[in-house]
Amino acid sequence: MIAKFTVAERQWSLVLLVLTALAGLAMAALGAGDAMGVHGFIVLIVSLGLIFVVGGGLFAPEPTEDRRRAYYDDPIKLGLVLAMVWAVIGMGVGDWVAWMLAYPEARFDAAWSSFGRVRPVHTTGVIFGFGGNALIATSMHVMQRTSRARMAGQVSPWFVIIGYNLFVVMAVSGYLMGVTQSKEYAEAEWYADIWLVIVWVTYFVLYIRTLARRNEPHIYVANWYYLAFILVVAVLHIINNLAMPASLTAAKSYSLFSGVQDAMTQWWYGHNAVAFFLTAGFLGMLYYYLPKRANRPIYSYRLSILSFWGITFFYIWVGSHHLHYTALPHWVQTLGMTFSVMLLVPSWASAGNALMTLNGAWHKVRDDATLRFMFVAAVFYGLSTFEGSFLAIRPVNSLSHYTDWTVAHVHAGAMGWVALITFGAIYAAVPMIWRRETMYSWKLVEWHFWLALAGTMIYVFAMWNSGIVQGLMWRTYNEAGTLQYSFVDTLVAMHPYYIARAIGGLLFLTGAVVGSYNIWMTIREVGHEAKARDVPTDSEAGEPAVPVAE
């Protein structure tokens, strides 16, 4: 892998690595006694390890010029492998956390293993570790193929993937040590946040430069979505994480905003982390791997335009639906509610566009579990966005908010949509990127599919039940006009559902482990593909038609 770097690039990388090593050393020394010091050590060790790798290849001969005529997929491989590693970690921790809610002593007798510290390890592990790596890796795959251009740079893709994972490691190890800003999905502390900004800007520059090199007059839909994902997440991340550190040599910081403004900013971020991370990014994935696998044209280009701009414009307004009936002024809640309902149109338009694309390929959906992953994901996408818009209506939210109904909705989206589309995309991508003829075992893909589907159904149904039961119990009045149940009564009622959920989660996790094994064996055992080489070429077809004419 170093052999493909030019000598200048190797030197560049070394300089960069020495800089990060120094930064790590400084953090370790100055932050000694604080969690920041531990993070400094992690940065230092990772940098030193990489210096070792790059240094070892420093004097290898210059690569040949013809590498420029090939796509650059090596960093993507790392990204995909890491996505599966995080899938197992994140979902494993998720299932542990689920058991803890049923049996609170299912933990170690140590501070780091309490529910409050471990839960964000799950959310960050699956969203940023699993989802983020999958998004970055597939985006690099998709942008090259749909631009017919090699990635713009050889160092920056590695920097993006490794730097990004360093962020996730700092985040989750921080939570276990008690380092958190408590802002959901943005819990990592200020220095990790700053690091992510650097990584993310590099990612954007890489993306835009690759698009600029494209041999296609037009930018493909998948890239619109990936681009929206990169851009909006950057803005959200920077604004929501504005904070004042108590000291430059310690982790603790205080959010710039307070009270009601902080709540709105947080959920403007929180919801749009859902929208632009868990939705836009994965729609980008869907728009490439689904038509590719089904070998069918996208049902409607015009519908794509409508849903893309609808999603980009409407989503941003709806964060206040996380704050219904709270001290947030009523007017903001009305905006959040109404925009959430309008948002259903572009959401279903994109789900519909995906499903209609499968017209003519239903036999493949039946036979090919990889495509079936993507099909079911699109269905769950439609389902969870419908549910989301429904939950955003104030009276509905008065029942669902604070209960497991939200958790059911989250996992219909997160397991049913995000994880399934990712598994589908990875099964489609692995043979392409490693240039294997097929996956190691189609039977294992089949197994994974059914485990994942069963796990999702059990999880979601259990949480729907518990959420609605709990919400109703909280507000049940008896004939005298007083509350019927105490809080602890509702707690007791949750217990069986919590067990069911943990079992569903275990099935889902097992599926992910099976998938990881299958991918591993594909890389190790399956023979290379003999087909034509997959290289950037000039576009054959010219301009697409202007959409108004049919």
Place this chain on the structure above:
Amino acid sequence: MSVKKRDPLTGHQTTGHEWNGITELNTRVPRVIWWFILVTHLYALIAWVLLPAWPGITGYTKGILGIDQQERVERQVADLRAARAPWRDRIAAATVENIRADPDLSAKVAETGPALFGDNCAACHGAQGQGGPGYPSLVDDAWLWGGDAEAVLETLRVGINADHPDTRFAQMLSFDGILSRDEIRTVAAYVQSLSGMETGADPDRLAEGQVLFMDNCASCHGDAATGNTDLGAPNLTDDHWIYGGDDAAIFTTILRGREGWMPAWEGRLDLADRKILAAYIQDLKGQAQ
């Protein structure tokens, strides 16, 4: 130059462009989508007209319904209170005995009591009022401040050692430094013997304990150690214990002293609620027996 093809399956034209093998159809946006847009946007428009919605720099549109969530819940709470008032006013005015004698009111107590007790009292006194280490049982006959309803209601109102200005004050002194450890063990044995426990102490020691008790403890717990409900000093001759009746617990009680904290509920629960609880405790006691 674009190569437009017709998709044989749907009959729609492609846009003529191809990305890494992917083509797109130029299908019109289906009519149902337009209807969908129409309906959802109409819904939004209506909501914006009716409800508070759009901000300016220093204000926002209030909506023609004039709804505000805070006023609304205040009205709902007031309505609920009004609906409950007929029986709650009667409860507030009645004595606990009368409440329990009145089948209608005691039905209300039975309905309201469990959640009220569960959300406020059970954390300390246990789900069935059975008490726990440090928290007295409410279903036995041992009362610190007297078992009549008035006393219980007053305890609920002002709490014990709480932050209410009229709070009841009850302190078991710490005898650390006043009595030697040996003396403490002796008086503890005496205290245990009062409730008929087998202590293994010989009569001399018990007599010695009795003297110590008379000198140090009787001022609060009474000569006969039957307690003093004016001071909240418990009866030590029964077999009900707040902190436990074993050697270690009693030793700690005498050595370190005790000062239980029962919160004052006046600011949280109104008179009717407190009466319901006082009556409900009696129900619990009935169930326990």
Place this chain on the structure above:
Amino acid sequence: MIRWLQKLYYPIQAGHYRLEKHSIGLTLAIIFAAMIGGFVEIAPLFTIDETVEEAPDMRLYTPLEQAGRDIYIREGCYACHSQMIRTLVDEVDRYGAYSLAVESKYDHPMLWGSKRTGPDLARLGGKYSDDWHVAHLIDPRAVVPESVMPHYAFLAQRRLETESLPARLAALGKVGVPYDAAMIENAERDARGQANPDSDDAGGVAERYGEATQIRPFDGDTARLTEMDALVAYLQILGKLTDAASRIETAAIEADMEAAQ
């Protein structure tokens, strides 16, 4: 109507068709489209006065309470507990007056929460005794057998780190909490004093933070200042920084009674 909508859509399609040929154009358009909503919803929250109510009696967290709040955040209590009583009858009935914006005015960040695995804590202050909190945090199931809350016994053992308190209050000062120089300077002493009523440091706490400040050995032991002291001090102040909410409620009840007459 539908025709009209379709017509409206043509220029959008045509505009997009041109835009998708320019990566920078697409970038700018995305940023523009995606920023409008956030701006319209967030900016006015800073400019519309009635967003945050007036509460002249609002007091600040003492250093000990703020340290407790930091522990609450560190342990992730917000993952299970909300601190926001919504404007719904059953919540007002169960937890007390609905929460006002002003009550979290000094909360950087707010801890309104999004999940109630455990009950709301917005008005917890004074509901239970210090001893109960200590016992509950050490072993929740010893006091509430049905509880699924984790145990936090180590808090009672761990010394409270107070050295960074002045810096922490100063940072809060920079983001708008009106801590004055004396408060920042005395932060460590005040933290010790608040948990030890008999010490010389106790007097300064009441002086700086008001007579109503709770000065007690929260974990039951004056000899050591532990993390338990801080957390319990924080739990005991929840809902008690200002009377604004109960004033509103009393006013509403009175208005209602007048109307009834």
